[in-house]
Structure formats: C-alpha cells, structure tokens
Amino acid sequence: MTSRQLDRSVRAQLRTLSKENAEGVGAHLVMVAQLLDTNIQAAEAHAETAVRRAGRVPAAREALGLVAYRKGDWARALNEFRTARRLSGSSHLLPLMVDCERGLGRPDKALDLAASPEARTLDQAERIELAIVVSGIRRDAGQFEAAIAGLEGPALSSDARRPWTARLRYAYAEAKLALGDRDSARTWFARAADADDELMTDAAERLDELDGISFTDLLGDDEDDDPSDVAERVDPE
Numbered sequence: 001m002t003s004r005q006l007d008r009s010v011r012a013q014l015r016t017l018s019k020e021n022a023e024g025v026g027a028h029l030v031m032v033a034q035l036l037d038t039n040i041q042a043a044e045a046h047a048e049t050a051v052r053r054a055g056r057v058p059a060a061r062e063a064l065g066l067v068a069y070r071k072g073d074w075a076r077a078l079n080e081f082r083t084a085r086r087l088s089g090s091s092h093l094l095p096l097m098v099d100c101e102r103g104l105g106r107p108d109k110a111l112d113l114a115a116s117p118e119a120r121t122l123d124q125a126e127r128i129e130l131a132i133v134v135s136g137i138r139r140d141a142g143q144f145e146a147a148i149a150g151l152e153g154p155a156l157s158s159d160a161r162r163p164w165t166a167r168l169r170y171a172y173a174e175a176k177l178a179l180g181d182r183d184s185a186r187t188w189f190a191r192a193a194d195a196d197d198e199l200m201t202d203a204a205e206r207l208d209e210l211d212g213i214s215f216t217d218l219l220g221d222d223e224d225d226d227p228s229d230v231a232e233r234v235d236p237e
Contacts, residue, residue: 005026005030006026006029006030006059010026010029010059011026013057013058013059013088014026014054014057014059016056016057017053017054017057021053021054024053025050025053025054025057025060028046028047028049028050028053029046029047029050029059029060029063031043031046032046032047032050032063032066032067033063036066036067036070040067040070040071043067043070044064044067044068044071046063047060047063047064047066047067048064050063050064051063051064056087057087058084058085058087058088058090059084061080061081061083061084061087062080062081062084062093064076064080065077065078065079065080065081065083065084065093065096066096068080069081069096069099069100072103074100074101074103074104075100075104077096077100078097078100078101078104081093081096081097081100082097085097091118091119091121091122092122092123092126094113094114094116094118094119094122094126094130095122095126095129095130095132095133096129097113098110098111098113098114098130098133098134098137099133099136101113102133102136102137102140107137107140107141110133110134110137111134111137114130114133114134114137124155125162125163125164128155128164128167128168129164129167131150131151131168131171132151132164132167132168132171134150135147135148135150135151135171135172135174135175136171136174138150138175139174139175139178144175144178144179145179147175147178147179148172148175148176148179151168151171151172151175152172155168156168156169156172161195165195166192166193166195166196166197166198166200166201166203167192167200167201169188169189169191169192169195169203170188170189170192170196170201170203170206172188173185173186173187173188173189173191173192173203173206176188177210182210185210186207186210186211189203189206189207189210190203190207193207
C-alpha cells in the first residue's frame, strides 16, 4: 500500500511531512479506507498511527474521525472532525458533525450548526448529506412535514443517478412512512432500491416489509443441510 493510491488533495497535505513519513502515513490512510467497512478495529489502529505520525495533517484527523463515527463514538468523532476543519479550513465534514451532535442527543445544537454560514459553502453532494441528517433530526422530533419538505427539490425529483440518489430517496421514504403515508413510502423505497446499485441502504428489505413479505429459514439450525430462505406472504400490519 502506498500514498499514490490516495486522492490528489490528500497527497498534497502529506507534502508537509518528510518523504519517508509521508509515504508511511499515506499507507496507513489507504489501509483505513480499505478496512473501514470490514475490520473497524484494524482501521482504528491504522488511523491512530497516522495521527501519531502526522497529527496536523487534516486527512489523518478526518480518518480517525470517520472510524469513531462508524463506531458510534460521537464525541470522539466530533472532536476529530472539528480538528480536521480547523487545520484545513474546509467545512466538507459539516454534515457528519451535525450527525454527531444528533447522536450526542443535542438536536438544537445540531440544527444550529446545520444553519451556520459554513453550510452555504458546501457542494451539492454535501448539501444533500446535510439535508438527510436534518430530515432525520426533524423526524426524531415528530416534525414529519418539515422532515419531508427539507428533502424535496430538483435533486429528489431528478431521474439522474448520483452517488447520493439512493440515500436521498430512502430518507424521503422514511419521512413519508413516519407521517403515515405508506403508499408514498412504498413508492420511494422502490425508487431508492432501484438506484441502490452499491447496496448502501436496506431499501429492498423495507419494501418487502411494506409488502408484507418475510423470510423464513425452513431448515432451522440444521448445519448438515444447505440453508435456504423462502419468501412467504403474510398480511401487512
């Protein structure tokens, strides 16, 4: 693993280090990215090593923050994201910071941060992520109409596929379902599943739930036989 596998902007940050240290830190950051979804403990070890060797490199602090975020360690994640923002001057981590405040049980603080001037500097993808987080906060508070309204717009109605399309549609379906509009929720879970080529959501499973489909292992715990799942239709709630 080498730093050449990193994004150009991250490699630029590493130029503040000696050549040997830059290569080593870069390799650790590559490993964090590769292990984040499969071995969170190993990813954490690489991220902590990167921070020990390059504590003033924004990408290193961001990597450790992402590991903490995946673990649900909201306080640590928020601290690392704040440090990364201070070092880089970029607000691209704002949606994750807002979600950390939500995870810490501080919805008012989360909404204040989401409405800060820095939010206006985000690019489209980051604005979508922020809208999804804010919608979740509104939904938590029982503000279902606001949760829906915050997601509506050209990005939602567009048929174009973007990296965030499935997640946006999924969040909209969730908001509709929270309001009690099962038919609309079903439509949007279906649209989310259709756009979710990377399986980032469980939209297909949620769609099955709404359709009253459950999966039963007819072979039980018999390890001598090959397991198979059979779909059976039950009456929806």
